Amino acid sequence: MxxxxxxxxxxxxxxxxxxxxxxxxxxxxxxxxxxxxxxxxxxxxxxxxxxxxxxxxxxxxxxxxxxxxxxxxxxxxxxxxxxxxxxxxxxxxxxxxxxxxxxxxxxxDTAEERYLNLLTEQPELIKKIPLQYIASYIGITPQALSRIRRRIS
Missing domain, CATH: 2.60.120.10 (Jelly Rolls)
Incomplete structure (x- = not known):
């Protein structure tokens, strides 16, 4: 902290x-x-x-x-x-x-666009951030982020 x-x-x-x-x-x-x-x-x-x-x-x-x-x-x-x-x-x-x-x-931007922008800007580092923090950061629930990730993979 x-x-x-x-x-x-x-x-x-x-x-x-x-x-x-x-x-x-x-x-x-x-x-x-x-x-x-x-x-x-x-x-x-x-x-x-x-x-x-x-x-x-x-x-x-x-x-x-x-x-x-x-x-x-x-x-x-x-x-x-x-x-x-x-x-x-x-x-x-x-x-x-x-x-x-x-x-x-x-x-x-849509939540998906915000997620893709974050992936583009910090591709390696984003892998180190817990998904619930990423979801909150882009303004969605972890479940919605999971759906986005499934859709774009």
Missing amino acids: ILKKGQVERYVSFIEEGIVRYYIPKENKEITFELTFANDFIGAYDSFLTRQPSVYHIETITPTKLWRLSYEDVQTLYRETERGNLIGRLATEKLFLEKVKREISFLN
Whole structure:
């Protein structure tokens, strides 16, 4: 577990290797809303920026190696270095574009298309993610995902 619901995010992290999932715990289920892979930044950015408690959990789902910077270190980098400011801006822009892409996919694509896109983008890594997490991530039940997988195989 990287961050539990109710904790304030103290770090921004870079995944050297592994897979991380973000999820919202509900009474009888968990809703996975983000999967992040190696060579990407992770963190509860809303909590990190506002210094308010997170409303979701972040956990690793495979063995993972992270590089972390504290909130204070990030603020120092922004304040004292142009390169730190540039990296922060580029990471934020990338995160924004990924969120927009995901929202548009939920509005325009079928569940099958979302699954096929995930397979195309992360073919090897997707094999390491439990099916219930994939189903939740693309917004369907595990049973519906099983039907999709049978249909396309």
